[in-house]
Amino acid sequence: xxxxxxxxxxxxxxxxxxxxxxxxxxxxxxxxxxxxxxxxxxxxxxxxxxxxxxxxxxxxxxxxxxxxxxxxxxxxxxxxxxxxxxxxxxxxxxxxxxxxxxxxxxxxxxxxxxxxxxxxxxxxxxxxxxxxxxxxxxxxxxxxxxxxxxxxxxxxxxxxxxxxxxxxxxxxxxxxxxxxx
Numbered sequence: 001x002x003x004x005x006x007x008x009x010x011x012x013x014x015x016x017x018x019x020x021x022x023x024x025x026x027x028x029x030x031x032x033x034x035x036x037x038x039x040x041x042x043x044x045x046x047x048x049x050x051x052x053x054x055x056x057x058x059x060x061x062x063x064x065x066x067x068x069x070x071x072x073x074x075x076x077x078x079x080x081x082x083x084x085x086x087x088x089x090x091x092x093x094x095x096x097x098x099x100x101x102x103x104x105x106x107x108x109x110x111x112x113x114x115x116x117x118x119x120x121x122x123x124x125x126x127x128x129x130x131x132x133x134x135x136x137x138x139x140x141x142x143x144x145x146x147x148x149x150x151x152x153x154x155x156x157x158x159x160x161x162x163x164x165x166x167x168x169x170x171x172x173x174x175x176x177x178x179x180x181x
Contacts, residue, residue, distance in 0.1 A: 012037040016086045016110070019046040020103040021094035021119065028121040029090070030054035043084065045106065047099055065102055078109050086112045094119035095141070 012033065019026045026044075031054040033040055042060040044051070051057060068074045091103040093116050107114045107126075114126040116137070124130050 011087055012040045014085060014087045015040055015042045016081060016084070016089045016106070016112075017042055017044050018089065018091045018099065018103045018106055019044060019048065019052070020099035021092035021096050021117075022098075023048055023052050025092050025094055025117060025119060025121060027053040027055075029092075029117050029123065032121070043086075045099075045102065047102075065099065078106070081106070081110055086110055088113050088115055090115040090117055090123070092117045093137070093141075 015033070017026060017030070026046075030042070030052060033042065034054055034056070040059070042055070044055060044060060044062045045065065046052075046062065047065045051062060055062075063077065068077045089107055089110050089112050091107055091114065092098075093103075096119075115123050116126050116134075117123045118137075124133050126134060
């Protein structure tokens with residue numbers, strides 16, 4: 001992700017797609033990619049079985065996260081990814097907790113431009129040129145937009161007091177049970 005400060009876009013020649021969301025999102029984006037950039041070579045990092053629709057296995061490789069469960073295996077995979085010299089890593093950022101650690105670790109580790117794909121199949125470059133979009137995207141995902149902009153900070157402030165109250169109440173109930181039984 002070292003090209004975050006650069007506003008230049010990368011060519012869609014060698015791509016790593018991290019399928020970290022519903023398969024239908026990846027299928028839709030791959031359909032667009034095949035139509036707009038038919039020469040692109042796409043490797044796929046996924047946790048699902050099989051290949052998505054519109055994926056051409058002759059122009060790329062599929063890497064299953066199930067095959068890389070140990071730290072050494074994950075490190076070897078990242079070394080292989082670095083050796084592949086990707087131009088773009090495309091990560092799906094849908095409102096689903098699928099492969100969250102994988103997508104962000106991969107995006108940080110690889111030295112290429114990052115494309116964010118949302119649940120609608122829309123995408124944008126993760127760079128300073130799109131900082132306003134990134135900021136709004138993060139605010140929306142974290143509940144800090146709309147009415148959540150007021151409620152979320154209040155919830156965060158109330159959390160320690162609520163937790164303290166519940167712990168003291170549990171302590172009181174258990175103490176009372178020990179004393180009167």
